[in-house]
Amino acid sequence: MFxxxxxxxxxxxxxxxxxxxxxxxxxxxxxRTLDEKFASLYRAGKIHGGVFLGRGQEALSxxxxxxxxKGDVFAPLIRDLAGRLAFxxxxxxxxxxxxxxxxxxxxxxxxxVHRGRPREGVLPMISHLGAMISVVNGMLFARRFKGVRxxxxxxxxxxxxxxxxxxxxxxxxxxVEKLPLVLIVANNQYAYxxxxxxxxxCRNLVDKAIGYGIEGHTxxxxxxxxxxxVVREAVNRARNGCGPQMVxxxxxxxxxxxxxxxxxxxxxxxxxxxxxxxxxxxxxxQLLQQRWADASAIEAWRSxxxxxxxxxxxxxxxxxxxxxxxxxxxxxxxxxLLEAQHxxxx
Amino acid sequence: MxxxxxxAIREAQARALAEDPRVFIYGQDVGAFGGAFKATKNLAKExxxxxxxxxxxxxxxxxxxxxxxxxGLRPIVETQFADFSSVAFNQIINQAATLxxxxxxxxxxxxxxxAGGTSGGGPFHSQNMEAIYAHYxxxxxxxxxxxxxxxxxxxxxxxxxxxxxxxxxxxxYYHLKADKLxxxxxxxxxxxxxxEGRDLTIVAYSAMVHEALAVAEELATEGTELEVxxxxxxxxxxxxxIMASVARTGRLLCVGEAWPWGxxxxxxxxxxxxxxxxxxxxxxxxxxxxxxxxxxxxxxxAAHRPTARSIAAAARNLLRR
Numbered sequence: 059m060f061x062x063x064x065x066x067x068x069x070x071x072x073x074x075x076x077x078x079x080x081x082x083x084x085x086x087x088x089x090r091t092l093d094e095k096f097a098s099l100y101r102a103g104k105i106h107g108g109v110f111l112g113r114g115q116e117a118l119s120x121x122x123x124x125x126x127x128k129g130d131v132f133a134p135l136i137r138d139l140a141g142r143l144a145f146x147x148x149x150x151x152x153x154x155x156x157x158x159x160x161x162x163x164x165x166x167x168x169x170x171v172h173r174g175r176p177r178e179g180v181l182p183m184i185s186h187l188g189a190m191i192s193v194v195n196g197m198l199f200a201r202r203f204k205g206v207r208x209x210x211x212x213x214x215x216x217x218x219x220x221x222x223x224x225x226x227x228x229x230x231x232x233x234v235e236k237l238p239l240v241l242i243v244a245n246n247q248y249a250y251x252x253x254x255x256x257x258x259x260c261r262n263l264v265d266k267a268i269g270y271g272i273e274g275h276t277x278x279x280x281x282x283x284x285x286x287x288v289v290r291e292a293v294n295r296a297r298n299g300c301g302p303q304m305v306x307x308x309x310x311x312x313x314x315x316x317x318x319x320x321x322x323x324x325x326x327x328x329x330x331x332x333x334x335x336x337x338x339x340x341x342x343x344q345l346l347q348q349r350w351a352d353a354s355a356i357e358a359w360r361s362x363x364x365x366x367x368x369x370x371x372x373x374x375x376x377x378x379x380x381x382x383x384x385x386x387x388x389x390x391x392x393x394x395l396l397e398a399q400h401x402x403x404x
Numbered sequence: 405m406x407x408x409x410x411x412a413i414r415e416a417q418a419r420a421l422a423e424d425p426r427v428f429i430y431g432q433d434v435g436a437f438g439g440a441f442k443a444t445k446n447l448a449k450e451x452x453x454x455x456x457x458x459x460x461x462x463x464x465x466x467x468x469x470x471x472x473x474x475x476g477l478r479p480i481v482e483t484q485f486a487d488f489s490s491v492a493f494n495q496i497i498n499q500a501a502t503l504x505x506x507x508x509x510x511x512x513x514x515x516x517x518x519a520g521g522t523s524g525g526g527p528f529h530s531q532n533m534e535a536i537y538a539h540y541x542x543x544x545x546x547x548x549x550x551x552x553x554x555x556x557x558x559x560x561x562x563x564x565x566x567x568x569x570x571x572x573x574x575x576x577y578y579h580l581k582a583d584k585l586x587x588x589x590x591x592x593x594x595x596x597x598x599x600e601g602r603d604l605t606i607v608a609y610s611a612m613v614h615e616a617l618a619v620a621e622e623l624a625t626e627g628t629e630l631e632v633x634x635x636x637x638x639x640x641x642x643x644x645x646i647m648a649s650v651a652r653t654g655r656l657l658c659v660g661e662a663w664p665w666g667x668x669x670x671x672x673x674x675x676x677x678x679x680x681x682x683x684x685x686x687x688x689x690x691x692x693x694x695x696x697x698x699x700x701x702x703x704x705x706a707a708h709r710p711t712a713r714s715i716a717a718a719a720r721n722l723l724r725r
Contacts, residue, residue: 163507164507177509182506182507185498186494189495192464192466192470193499195464195467196467196469196474196475197475199471200474204475223463224494227459231464388505390504390542390544391510391566392566395564395593395640397641
């Protein structure tokens, strides 16, 4: 595939693809740098709640972010920092939410991977896996209802979520409604500690697409070029009226479930196998091989990423934390329907 | 001309669809078929593309409604039977109920729960779920007892910018009739004094209001005047109206068709006991369904839920204390 676009007849495509590839690599680098900073802040006890990293999944994730357009819908998974950044989420949104700044999009009410801006197309996940898919359906349904065309939505899930009822119910719903939904499944071999062999018994997860009457695609999740191509194809087909698409990418989670987890259960054979490759290293090697960048350029991007991350963290560390005395402690937008607290606070 | 509770629900939806292009109805069999109870009869024809059959999936029904609400629409979801809303529980309490608080994006969805027992309904077509949903922050829970309230509160539910659990009682669907639809209404959040009296307050909601009114009628012939408060919505709960009534009568009996553990009657009594203890001349009492699943056979069903007979007995006991 990589060789195909590099053929002389498609010169314009080469430059477009090269630019996209380079851009994607830079987002991956930024995401990896930011993730590592979060891990370090977590170890230093500076982060409340869990820290879940995208290490090893950046190629797949970033492909979503660079492929979707502004105005599309994205329901990220816990390992989608690369995709979020590429889709347009400000670094400050991420840092503010992890560090509990009152100025973040969740204002300290929810944390870390649960951040989002629904009106800007980034859904704030709840913890129940598979539950965001039908919400993406609803947004796409509403757009069609309002006569908005040329839109698409991605719901990102892992192999674990494919076992849930919500997954099944929402894909079937999207298929019946023929919505422009793209379901990206990162088959990273483990749901927390549960291996794929204890999660599903089908030959390949993508076979599930047949049962729902939707189109399925597979990708090597460690290969950025493959991910970019497959995700773009799927998103384009959804956008152009071909109905829901399912992409299953094989890869290995190169970290614990969260930073509290040493992942000692991961089979060493998987780490040595092709899916155990670090997608970021693979992408950098490709850049060098194709002569799309040299080592000093990559080093400069790395420094730039580190600078962005350090600046954001330094900024947010000076910001106020949420103040319980300033909270309105009301969960309704209709203020007149809020109950007085019983008994009244002392 | 007369109009039933069920017809009022249909008319309210027709009016909401006619007046607000953002409204659509989504649920199992609600389209051409008109719904299991015909609450959406002919609406699919009158409003093409806006009254849609869902797949048989309560979870994704509510999930889709939340997404549509984010995009500015105002969905009405019918769950066919309140009992089946358990399958959508996660989407209701974790997705819909938390959205505004987490993101400042409102979630204006109305979820209609055809609730409550009818003879022959059995364990899975008879449940009252209001207490479960009222327990969760971020939801409004309505329990209309009259034809007028069924109409006006459903319209208000659609207009409210928050998720509303609309518990419409199936027993009242056909039994309850009014001369005409109301032209004005009390706002949601205010309880209604269904009958004035000086001797004892019965707080009730939904179908139990009518059982309580029958008891008040019966006891009036014995010279006892019962006051009946219809809560209308259980969340918000109009504590002020309850407290004012208890201040007049000194005696409280709270009646609910739902199960006894926790729930609306427990909440009412907890509030009166903690904030209005001095108003009481006798210990506050409550009456609920028996603590078993709802039985199928009419003989058992009629004894499972509070009835005018069991409410009258409880009221007489309380009046003697």
